[in-house]
Amino acid sequence: MSTGTEFESKVVQVGDHRIHMKIAGGTGPLVLLVHGWPESPHSWRHQMRALADAGYQVAAIDQLGYGRSSKPTAVDETRITTRVATTAAVVEALGAETAVVIGHDWGAAVAWTCAWTRPDVFTAVVGLSVPFGGRGLMALPGSPRGEIRPSEIERRIAGPDRVWYQQHISEVPGLVERDLERDVRGFLTAAYYTVSASFLEPVPELRTFDEIAGWLRGTGLCVSPGTPWSSYYVQPEKLPDWLTEEDIDAYTEQYEQTGFAGPLSSYRTNDLDWELLGELAGKTLDVPALYIGGDRDPCTIWGRDAIAIFDEVAPRNHGCVIVPECGHWIQQERPDEVNRAVLDFLAAVQP
Template sequence: MPQLPVPASAPTHRLVSSPAGRVHLVEQGRGPLVLLVHGFPESWYSWRHQLPALAAAGYRAVAVDVRGYGRSSAPAAVDAYRMLDLVADNVAVVEALGERSAVVVGHDWGATIAATSALTRPDVFRAVALLGVPYTPPGGPRPSEVFARMAGNGGGVGDGDSGGHEVGIGSGGDKGSGGDGEGGGTGALAVGDRGGVGGASGDLDLVSTGDRAATGTRRAASGDRATTGIGPGTGADRGTGVEKGGARDGAAGRPGAGADETGRPAQSAGPAGELVPHDEFYVSYFQRPGRAESEIEPDVRGWLAGFYTALSADSMPGPGAPDPHFVTRGGTLRERFPAGRRPAWLRERDLDVLAGEFERTGLTGALNRYRNMDRDWADLAGYAGAPITQPSLFIGGALDASLAWLADAVTAYPETLPGLLGSHILDGCGHFVQQERPEETNRILLDWLAALPV
């Protein structure tokens, strides 16, 4: 006689104590604890498809509102949102639930919070699953400097038909396969900035700066490009990686934003006559308190709908459209969101829930996470280059820009995630993995959880 599935219990909402005040959580099911951590700009509700599936499979599934979101505490101080404080919140949730350990699963910023939780508190978090954003060990150059260098998303600067703009941040160095050049990379455990600008023909120098830098040449997939890797460590760069020269941006098969018909980025002359890109990377745009809030808060529902649309596979901008991860100087992110359509996963009632929380709380708490990246860099200096050794899992969307920017981090997983039990790239999927592809995500998560040591 076949076994009937265990019915999923009704979700329970409650608040538990944390170092900053209170954390709101939604709990469903009984069994080993699985802690679900959302990203920006979302809430516990992003896990609505996973909570019942995990509960039905015999797990105690708990989704939190991260500090500053939803019904969790939202301290006024910007520096109250540093990464180690969010880790402390996760530990407090586990303890408040009467548990000694948990599996932690995160998406987007939640993936980074989950990874740091596993890295710094392996005594509490026995396994970690990352959705959307790969693990990049702490270290390397100051994040604000890296993101500032990512300004000016567009085509190649200089000769050639239109070298696409493709910048990677994080660990792993340049470790593509094949290729006919060899140069210094940033190393498997370093954090680096890999900018792709250049022409469509001819061997160009690859320069790596750091503790043991080297120079060399590298042939890109469609024309050779000059690239730069910045960060400590060593590592050979041999070939293509994910960088593709030519007219398209590797993030999602799009031309670089701000590029003209020749593929060159829109630029202007600075005070010293240097070329200054018009575009600003969204992380840099979020840094100044109040700036992004003034764009978003007058129409939270419309802005969120546009943001979700821009990053989802079935509704993201097509070839030729400006990249929504960049802001034209003096402009807004919203100007680059696609109009007149929504992703299939985003129903009206889903948008009601997601927008309703931000309409009540505002966006400052959520945006303050971005405003602590340099503090995190300093706080985690003692973990520079450190791997996560617990059992791990990665699920990414093939059309997610994060996967293109951090492709080298995925390549470095044998060194950075030695306990990796599975790495899954979902074709035709964008950034919101567990909402765009809930059934596939649930199957992968449940198979992985079943394979974990007791």
Template sequence: MIDVNGIQLHIAEQGSGPLVVLLHGFPESWHSWHQQFGPLAEAGFRVVAPDQRGYGRSDHPDDVGAYTILHLVGDVVALIRALGEDKAFVVGHDWGAPVAWHTALLRPDMVLGVAGLSVPPPFRGTQPPLATMDKRFDGRFYWNYFNRPGAADAEFAKDVRTTLRKFFYAASGDAATDGEIMQPLVNPGQGWLETMPDPDVLPEWFTEADLDALTESFSQGFTGPLNWYRNLDRNWELTAAWHNAVITRPALYVYGDRDLVPAFPGTPELIEKLPHLMPSLWREPVKLAGCGHWTQQERPNEVNAALIEFLQAHS
């Protein structure tokens, strides 16, 4: 347990050398990186993965306003300092990717390099994101569902293990075998889980032990993690000063070709333009065939190889 930014964060740690901070996404925990610890530590790095605020054994502030992107970046900055370092590599997946990207954007002096999995670098839109998605999908986009007070909280907490099992299978490359990637839409009054498949057998990369660890980490429910989504428009307001700003630190982007996030409206076009939009991007984006949303868990060997090559090149 580490005191940072007015709260306590639970971390897992292994290895010695340049610091690499691994930031998980939703609905996950530090355990999402368990297949990265050994290889990165053996490659000569000090690997630290926190349960981010609102998750697992870390503190869960009650105030919705305590989950803005500035709080989340502040946690990373304070964590690096608390670990006795001045600089670190920052790697994020899903929601952890925007935190990593923004850490590099707001505090480039503390970032040796930044890598994002699934979610590409942030280029701030001209309109608030919730209103944009509400209009485009008639209020059915999952961000808008998550912003209905208490709705998703109650649905997901009713049977935590089933919720997580459905989430992980539905967004995996295994569930998208026909090649079609559906937008994550929620029918009004129905909830989201009812439309998700529930596998009889888990994919090979996601074991019952993984599901046990993840289920335990959500013993306090889903409200803290959902509060991240409830700050999307506030984040848009808070980052106005960085509109059109570009990340200058060395950067790596990795994603799966069956991942629903890179298929969000406008995102394929953004990914295609990334090498021109971000001079700091190290090589072309790494596209993993047959991989769904859970990048480092579905394709640990490829992700580890890409990360180690990137980290060693910029140490």
């Protein structure tokens, strides 16, 4: 399996920002990979080699605020429209006119929005974990296309005695950063384990908003006031087979150097992003699209409303692949299934 160390690093200047990436492959069509939180280009190590071997030019970027990319200091500098513009500029900086964009977690929200708002650049899209959510980005239950302001639907999900984790991150700037940075390696190890199928139990059939919200309230996604977020994550007795000490080393080195303030900034722009994308409410996603979810991933569970209307909101979609016995870290937990689905999709959409 790929370790990620064999890929070349590249830095490009796009407008006011510096974007670092790992690149592989040659002269084939460009595939741009956008990681989630708390991850890095390393999370795409298995896909980069498979895509390069299939002839594609591959670039896995450090998102704004992460790794060796620029660290904007104002929260609104990491708004979704800036992330889309920066990602589109990366395509041009790499000498391409178009690209297929693939994202996971927050990277999926960026990837969907890139293809939704800039189909002239992003000609196809794959989203992992988080389904297409329109102006709402996170495809939350009860608001699959962003019908309701994010902070409002988050309050409804959490209920009167809990706080949705994204609101918890936003409430007191610096609070979560101090919590997580006390033991970066410990937090990352516990987070990767606790939100994977190595820890998560099979999820019962949940149909209504109240059923889904009730299940979410029993997870670390809904925080009791005054309780550190890190306390909801469990340390494994040993690492699962899909995650090595070398992988933890790679992530820990990055976050010990950069901290969590930049990476967490995207959680603090949810309402602003919703307002910025308001004029696009109801617009369909008009490029070929594929969704890949894990059957135990909380994002797949909360995104069931969005998955159910995928045919309606993405009329050129190539379906939804739900990977069995898989948690949140889909491309790392089940790389063979993800690679097969992505390569089949790319073969179908390439001219």
